[in-house]
Amino acid sequence: MPEGDTIHQAAVNLRKVLQSQRVTEVQSRAGLMDGDTIAGRIVNEIEARGKHLLMHVDDGRVLHSHMGMTGSWHMYPAPTLTQAKRQWQKSESQAAVTLQTCGWNVVCFSPKVIRLVHEEDLHHDPWLSRLGPDLLKGSVDDFTYLRRIRSQNRVAIGQAMMNQTVISGIGNVYKSEVLFLESIHPLTRVSQLSDAQLLSIKNAATQLLQRNLQNAPRKTRFRSDGVRHWVYGRSGELCLKCGDQIEILRQGDLARSTYFCPGCQPRFK
Structure with a gap:
């Protein structure tokens, strides 16, 4: 069950393969999100906020995900999506979004939420603006x-x-x-x-x-x-x-x- 520690560790792992990298290909489940809009973009930053994970790209948008009870991010070293799918530890039907870079395939399986938002909207976003202090982000007053x-x-x-x-x-x-x-x-x-x-x-x-x-x-x-x-x-x-x-x-x-x-x-x- 993903909790704050899980998401912070996921952010650490994702930074190793995605940060400062260009997303070359995106696939998303039909009707879920317009995933193609970040193809060709560079991932600037990946951060955890409580149980939420935010992936900031270089055009001012953010890929926001919340894993709910059973979701998870997976990373597979593979030059193509076809090759990566042979390694997947979960079924393709559970894959919500896949991001391809030069050498890596990153998959979000079974999230509660995954969507694109604009960075300037985060401060009044209904999911994120009311979050309390994150216990894993330094000392909470x-x-x-x-x-x-x-x-x-x-x-x-x-x-x-x-x-x-x-x-x-x-x-x-x-x-x-x-x-x-x-x-x-x-x-x-x-x-x-x-x-x-x-x-x-x-x-x-x-x-x-x-x-x-x-x-x-x-x-x-x-x-x-x-x-x-x-x-x-x-x-x-x-x-x-x-x-x-x-x-x-x-x-x-x-x-x-x-x-x-x-x-x-x-x-x-």
């Missing part, structure tokens, strides 16, 4: 963070952490794991938490995101037994700390999955 998270005082912390206008980059995995590590029940309202607790949540999330800025499988638990997560994806299994059974609940309008241990994360009374 404590005052700014507290002001934003306190705007969600009536909301459960498990929902507030997923609100990308508050802080960007956290998804279901980090939400579940950080709340477990902080011993906070996901249904606890933000107003029931102290500033110190809220800052500890931010710091723990930042540390885990930074620690996972690599290509290895994401880990939030660092032990030699091979279990990578404390609670995420482990509903019905026993807690590795207290032995209680891990549970799952659905939060928010989108019914996002939150995993927790009722023993380690008692409900606030």
